[in-house]
Structure formats: C-alpha cells, structure tokens
Amino acid sequence: MRMEITGRIWTCALTGHRALPEDFDENALYDKLNELIELGCTKFLCGMACGFDLRALRCLIDLRMKYRFEIEACIPYRGHDAKFSAEEKKLLKKGLELCDRVTVLFEHYRAGCFLARNRYMVEHADAVLAYCKKEQSGTAYTADYAIKKGVPVIFLN
Numbered sequence: 001m002r003m004e005i006t007g008r009i010w011t012c013a014l015t016g017h018r019a020l021p022e023d024f025d026e027n028a029l030y031d032k033l034n035e036l037i038e039l040g041c042t043k044f045l046c047g048m049a050c051g052f053d054l055r056a057l058r059c060l061i062d063l064r065m066k067y068r069f070e071i072e073a074c075i076p077y078r079g080h081d082a083k084f085s086a087e088e089k090k091l092l093k094k095g096l097e098l099c100d101r102v103t104v105l106f107e108h109y110r111a112g113c114f115l116a117r118n119r120y121m122v123e124h125a126d127a128v129l130a131y132c133k134k135e136q137s138g139t140a141y142t143a144d145y146a147i148k149k150g151v152p153v154i155f156l157n
Contacts, residue, residue: 011043012036013121015142016052016131016156024131030059032129032156037063043070045121048080048095049114050088052131052139057095070100072124076117077106118142122151131156 047053128146132139143153
C-alpha cells in the first residue's frame with residue numbers, strides 16, 4: 001500500500017463507531033496509524049467523538065513522541081462533548097491542546113451537523129481510515145461518501 005503524495009501534505013481522515021466492542025484492538029489501530037505515518041501521511045483529521053475517534057486521538061498523542069505530523073480537530077458544534085464521561089472529556093481536552101488546528105463547523109447543534117462534519121473531513125482528505133462494522137451508521141455513510149468522491153478508504157479490521 002503506497003499512498004504517499006509527493007510534494008504536498010498527505011491527509012487522512014479518521015472515522016469509526018462511537019460504541020466499540022470490548023475486544024476492539026487499540027494496538028491494531030496504533031499500528032495502522034504508525035504505518036500510515038511511515039508511508040508519508042503528515043496530517044490527520046479527527047472528528048473528536050467518543051469511541052473510535054478518541055481512541056485514535058490517544059494513539060496519535062503517543063505517536064507524536066516519535067513523529068512530526070499535524071492533527072486537525074473537526075468538531076461538529078460547540079459543546080458536542082456535553083455528554084462525554086469525565087475520562088473522555090479529559091482525553092478530549094489533552095488532545096485539543098495538541099491539535100494544530102481546531103475547526104468547529106457550527107456554533108450550536110443542528111440537524112445534520114455530524115454528517116456535515118464527516119463530509120468536511122472527506123472533502124479535505126487524501127484517504128480515510130475507517131472502522132466500520134455496521135452497514136447503517138454515520139461511519140458507513142462517511143466511507144460510502146468517500147468512495148463516491150474517489151477518496152480511498154482503508155478499513156481497519
């Protein structure tokens with residue numbers, strides 16, 4: 001899998017489910033992110049939601065010890081973390097401090113804001129890393145949208 005785009009930033013959007021199974025393999029996620037960086041990825045777009053996004057963010061925080069790359073937080077609306085647990089809020093806060101850019105799409109919640117965030121990430125990415133186990137989900141929508149836009153999707157098993 002050679003995806004390096006010579007001469008410019010190669011950006012990867014991250015998408016996955018909020019509810020992860022107990023046997024979700026965070027080590028496999030870490031390894032895949034590490035592989036993408038070694039292949040030339042220099043920027044990640046993270047939706048900053050519970051579940052997969054925060055797990056990916058935790059991996060990226062660790063990978064920052066080894067590599068230089070950018071992280072853009074893509075937040076659907078201000079206050080999207082109101083129902084996060086204390087631990088999730090702490091990880092989000094730490095992650096936001098390390099982000100190179102924070103993009104907030106809407107000031108307040110509105111119908112479709114999560115899908116708008118997902119489309120934003122696809123439209124600003126060269127590839128998408130997806131953890132998708134449900135055919136009817138925001139993650140499936142995002143992967144399908146990327147495929148329709150011609151953006152390669154790498155599925156994390």
